Amino acid sequence: MKATVLVRPKGGILDPQGEAVERSLRQLGFAVGDARVGRVIDLEVDAPSAAEARVQVERMCERLLANPLIESYEIELQEQGA
Amino acid sequence: MKATVLVRPKGGILDPQGEAVERSLRQLGFAVGDARVGRVIDLEVDAPSAAEARVQVERMCERLLANPLIESYEIELQEQGA
Structure with missing residues (x-):
């Protein structure tokens, strides 16, 4: 069975990678x-x-896969041949 | 508008991080x-x-956000207040 897990930084947690992405996108002219x-x-x-x-x-x-203190996770399952 | 982008290594591309995750999960006893x-x-x-x-x-x-040579991307949009 195929599983997809999304792991994200929780709400209040600093996300330097996200900040860097946002800054770079804005510098490229994107409104994000x-x-x-x-x-x-x-x-x-x-x-x-x-x-x-x-x-x-x-x-x-x-x-x-996740650090439950600072990350949340979401699980999606796809049955094969379904 | 909220957007979610999934960026994944393309099929034939080596994925050392994925290999490490798989090895570690197996060592913990998971059948993956x-x-x-x-x-x-x-x-x-x-x-x-x-x-x-x-x-x-x-x-x-x-x-x-992606390196189109070695990564594929998938875009999901959610309109706000919808």
Whole structure:
């Protein structure tokens, strides 16, 4: 089963990468604000059901993919052949 | 208008970060494969219409947010108050 995880800096947390992107875009003449930069992780999960896959990916987020203190995560699952 | 851009390494391109994530997840006991790591960029775009916002964000991708030689990008727009 394919899973996509979006990991983003939480609301109050400083995001220097987002600030740099925003500054650079403005210097190029784009009218943008509130830029935030996070990570997207795509992976193939071996699990018997979507429910079980979600549980597994949540554990991966808590243990490795995200830092729950400063980052939030969002999980999307696509069943294969669906 | 809020825009979300997903930037991912293209298919044939080596992704050392994805390989490291996959290796670490397996060492933790997770049954995963094909891990790929990219970036997610959220930003607020000042544009009169969704069509114009999309054109702007495509230009941002080509000029700064992605490296079109080795990365693909996907743009999602959410109109405010919709």
